[in-house]
Amino acid sequence: MDILVFGAGSLGSLVGGLLARTHDVTLVGRDPHIAAVRRDGLRITGVETLDVSPAATTDATGASADLAVVAVKAYDTETAATVLANGDYDAVLSLQNGMGNEDVLAAHVDAPVLAGTATCGARLADPGHVEWTGRGTITLGPWRPADDAEAAERVAAAFRAADLPTEVAADMRRRLWEKLAINAAINPVTALARVANGALAEPGPLADLARAAAVETATVARADGVDLADETAKDAVATVARETARNRSSMHRDVTRGRRTEIDAINGYVVDRARATGASAPINRTLAALIRGWETGAGVSTPEHE
Numbered sequence: 001m002d003i004l005v006f007g008a009g010s011l012g013s014l015v016g017g018l019l020a021r022t023h024d025v026t027l028v029g030r031d032p033h034i035a036a037v038r039r040d041g042l043r044i045t046g047v048e049t050l051d052v053s054p055a056a057t058t059d060a061t062g063a064s065a066d067l068a069v070v071a072v073k074a075y076d077t078e079t080a081a082t083v084l085a086n087g088d089y090d091a092v093l094s095l096q097n098g099m100g101n102e103d104v105l106a107a108h109v110d111a112p113v114l115a116g117t118a119t120c121g122a123r124l125a126d127p128g129h130v131e132w133t134g135r136g137t138i139t140l141g142p143w144r145p146a147d148d149a150e151a152a153e154r155v156a157a158a159f160r161a162a163d164l165p166t167e168v169a170a171d172m173r174r175r176l177w178e179k180l181a182i183n184a185a186i187n188p189v190t191a192l193a194r195v196a197n198g199a200l201a202e203p204g205p206l207a208d209l210a211r212a213a214a215v216e217t218a219t220v221a222r223a224d225g226v227d228l229a230d231e232t233a234k235d236a237v238a239t240v241a242r243e244t245a246r247n248r249s250s251m252h253r254d255v256t257r258g259r260r261t262e263i264d265a266i267n268g269y270v271v272d273r274a275r276a277t278g279a280s281a282p283i284n285r286t287l288a289a290l291i292r293g294w295e296t297g298a299g300v301s302t303p304e305h306e
């Protein structure tokens, strides 16, 4: 399969690099990472060590491929969608966190849109070098009822052929809301309290706050027509906090590095859907206001490397 990975940062470089073992992959990103991949190839270390040589470019205008995988941060999805709209793809798959990405892609591209979640961990360590920090799996499926279920099966088969454990799911909207409940609870609370995820697995005020944010997110999901039970959201947060106890969340890492966060696509999205459906979301609104207030005051950046 011809695969273009739009957003060759941490996750995009890992997934693109692993797919490059079997498929024709083009990474789309920024220098100095892209220049290093073109010059020396891509090195993956951590869970496994491998060297691959995908094609790499900083400009995907007018490109074509069987599949475009979108792995930019949520605040860059609109730009990615605009570039992809000028190309030719049989399917477009988002592997991003947060909500709203698939709708932005669907509004721009003329191809089936697939939603996906990735539980693997990746960190761009240096130009040309990505660290694979957690093995993980990919779950993907059609986003809208009109989106082609066969496209999801084809993409999953291609991912499995490259040894990426991948499942197809028919209920991606519910799964993305469940992931959203996890991120809406863990990300801002750990970022604001500057604690590792495991702090939310211990009884105390931070665990109470995270649980309340997850339950509120589940309430908004139901108001939005998605069947997500309070217990499911609460249990998912407790499980992820326990299983990733030593990790710092992506939002915690972003704030400690002075980087823009994905707050708009996480708690901000919950607040928007609450407003649209007449539900109330005071906890998500407060968490979003605190992180957005920090972003404004901190003059955040979006640099390529730590």
Ligand SMILES: NC(=O)c1ccc[n+]([C@@H]2O[C@H](COP(=O)([O-])OP(=O)(O)OC[C@H]3O[C@@H](n4cnc5c(N)ncnc54)[C@H](O)[C@@H]3O)[C@@H](O)[C@H]2O)c1
Residues within 6 Å of the ligand: 006, 007, 008, 009, 010, 011, 012, 028, 029, 030, 058, 071, 072, 073, 074, 076, 079, 080, 095, 096, 097, 098, 118, 119, 120, 121, 122, 123, 124, 250, 262, 304
């Ligand atoms: N890193 C992980 O382990 C991980 C795991 C699961 C999900 N995610 C999600 O995946 C998404 C990406 O996260 P990440 O950690 O890889 O972020 P990242 O910042 O490391 O990577 C994004 C990359 O996209 C590039 N980019 C953005 N706009 C571009 C453009 N117009 N042209 C070319 N390149 C462009 C940036 O330069 C950057 O290198 C996020 O939604 C994140 O929440 C990440």
Ligand SMILES: CC(C)(CO)[C@@H](O)C(=O)[O-]
Residues within 6 Å of the ligand: 097, 182, 183, 186, 187, 197, 240, 244, 247, 248, 249, 250, 251
């Ligand atoms: C699951 C998660 C909260 C674990 O740190 C991750 O999605 C993150 O950090 O954004």
